[in-house]
Amino acid sequence: MDRVVLDSLEPLIAVLTGMGYTVAGPTVRDGVIRFAEISSAADLPAGWTDEQNAGRYRLRRAAGPEATGSQDRLETGDASAGDGEQVFGYAASPDSAKRYTHPPRTTLFRLRDGVPEEAGREAPPIALLGVRPCDLAALAVQDRVFLGGRYPDPAYRARREALLLIAVDCATPGGTCFCASMGTGPTAVSGFDVALTELTGPHRFVAAAGSPRGAGLLAALPTRPATAADLEAAEEVGRTARTRMGRRVELDGLKERVAEAHDSPIWNETASRCLSCANCTMVCPTCFCTTVEDGADLADGTAARAERWDSCFTLGFSELGGAPVRGSGAARYRQWLTHKFSTWVDQFGGYGCVGCGRCITWCPTGIDITEELERL
């Protein structure tokens, strides 16, 4: 489909709302970018950018040195800013689309007269604005886990299909990003309904539809055809972003190298810095592991069973007959890294990492998987 130009996101949000979607987009919350319900383009984080490095995340105003007063705005969450400022000028945030497709906790069933009764499957329609290319790739990975096998999950499918994805190309990758070397970004190629490239001077968006749903949506908006200059400017965004990746991973021979590294001394060395806090698996957009919990349903006190995110960094994860199989931190760190870059390929035909850099940024002790891979 031909690409078009949108001068404002306001009509997009209004049309989506009119269609019955809850629109969720990036907002400034508690000093980070988070997905939250938005009602207007003014809710978007205009003028904000982030600094990310191993164990470090910081939001700041994009223009020049930190302006006085910006800290106040950060804390009060007043993210609105003047015209012309980028609204998607930051890299991956701790939230990913996983929160919507594979929520941290879901009720599986409740007991009615002692018999398990499935919790409702209907998923509310949500339009997710500002999904990054790495997260689109992560959704494709998740699809293989929850839909690709012998036991597809109809509740996941319902949530997935109720999600309308509006991707935004990355213009300002962070210091921990390496999507370019994983082949998952910084430009959205597939897996979206609409993909936007944000341009400044003047502020506008080049939009492309990636599905009939997306095409219908664009047709309903006030747009104009993209000019050659618009398209060239959009290309340039991708080219520049590519050169700004803070990290990279060499994929050549990686799967085999990791598989053969069972006895590497780095596991012990890394474990001495790892707190087994599970932050990396929680922020990771592809980690899918869960455990189950039995308890009383808050709504009416009946017994209910819930599924919630779990992590291979916990001791209980591998518990077997009273003791964990992976008792040492070294074995748990090895499981995480080996799964991402080696056994995931055996299981699902691709890597379990999309290069979003979140696990590096949010590691309290700054353990960097790209560095660990290089040391193997």
Added chain:
Amino acid sequence: MTPTGTSAPRTAPPGVEQPGAHPMLPAPYRVRSRRPDRADTVTLALEPVRGECPPFLPGQFTMLYAPAVGEIPISISGHARGGGYVQTVRAVGAVSRALCRTGAGQIIGVRGPYGTAFDLRAAAGLDVVVAAGGLGLAPLRPVIRELAAHGSRYGRISLIVGTRTPATLLYPRELARWSRDFDVLITVDHPDRAWKGPVGLITGLVDRIVFDPRRTCAFVCGPEVMMRATAAELVRRGVPAGRVALSLERNMKCGVGRCGHCQLGPLFTCLDGPVLTYDRVAALLEVREL
């Protein structure tokens, strides 16, 4: 700004109807009978409250749900009369204790059967060695029953069993019956005064049975150390590693490849296992804390 005169659909897709059962939803089964086996072990016969229970293959397991307590993987030990599963549970923790306490008439949840099976077709015409350690006899019971029922399809059949004490021996009456059909040897770790049989590791029994290694198929289930030692001994004697089947145990929260807990290197024990041949797992079992 209000969109007017647009060609866009008026409403978002209302939660598209998703067919198919949820893989994590247990079906209600009634406990038809409950038979205490040993001090800590109970055998339940389960029948579906509605409809029929799906067929199973020897070595497969179900996820048994004790209402409001939890859910655990338990092997299927046989068909229940009238259609259903026979499953033997040892009380070791919260969920298994709750299952063992379940009385006749009560409702529990069942998902499955799941996982790979002991391949009896591969054993046709060959000598068969069945090696069970402790509760490992439970998943092997359907294998042994098939061997007893159709002995002529196989070569020489031997069953070797290891148990802690004579009192912890599982299915003693059936073992006595099977010993009329083929060689059954039992060893105990700690004999009592009446015990006249072998004492010590089950690997010690491998020397006492007759089989032609090159033409032998083995089915092994028990604690991991016991399985590794037995498989290694059989392979050392010349049985091809691809014909030695083990049933592996890992933490399992789903049984259907979504919780991640049962991973053993590239394998999901619930989907790729629990029954796996030794050639596929020997190297993985060598790695500590994999």
